[in-house]
Amino acid sequence: MILHLDLDSFFASAERTRDIALIGRPLIVGGRGDPFIFDRRAAKQKRLITMNSGAFVPSLFHAKYDxxxxxxxxEQIRGIVTTASYEARRCGVKTAMSICEALGLCLEALLLPPDHLLYHTLSHQMMQILADEIPIVEQYSIDELFGDVTGWIAEA
Ligand SMILES: [Mg+2]
Structure with a gap:
């Protein structure tokens, strides 16, 4: 038997782990193209981390954005929705929608830039915990994994 785990609204949930005041609020985690891609000073602040693996797991991080x-x-709002909490989804906000459109649907939403280092760290911790319990685990993306539990029996 193969399990497939896919964490819902993972980036929004991750933000709530470090700020419980965000629980219950409509959250939109959004991203833009790399605004520092041609900035050599900013490039020096990038960090490479390879704790995780998988098809869609980022490994290069900026310091947290302002x-x-x-x-x-x-003077224009740029970016797209990466993750919307369920509170924001109830307003019609969806992944890949423009931030401008999303805010039009959910004015009270709190907008957060992505913090991939946090998400990467929590994802790695989740993988470590599950790897202790599931015989064979394969990470598929930052919030998805497959687990082979064929023949697995819990210890009493
Ligand atoms: Mg997911």
Whole structure:
């Protein structure tokens, strides 16, 4: 028997692990193209981490973005929704929607830039815990894994 685990709204849930005041609020975690891709100074602040593996697991991180300016460029709101909490989804916010459209649907939503280092760290911890319990675990993405529990019997 093969299990497939896919954590729902993982990035929003991850943000709530470090700030419980976010629980119950509509959250939108959004991303943009790398705003520092041609900035050599910012490139020096990138960190490479390879604790995890999998098809869609990022390994290169910036220091945390400044949320007050991350979504603005030339007085326009930029970016797309990476993850919406269930509270935001009830307003119609969906993954891959533009941030501008999402805010139009859910004005009270709190907008957060992604913190991939946090998500990567929590994902790795989850994998470690599950690897202790499931005989064979394969990470598929930052919030998905397959586990082979064929013949597995829990210890009494
Ligand atoms: Mg998921």
């Amino acid at each position: 949320a007050s300016s991350y979504f603005f460029e030339k």
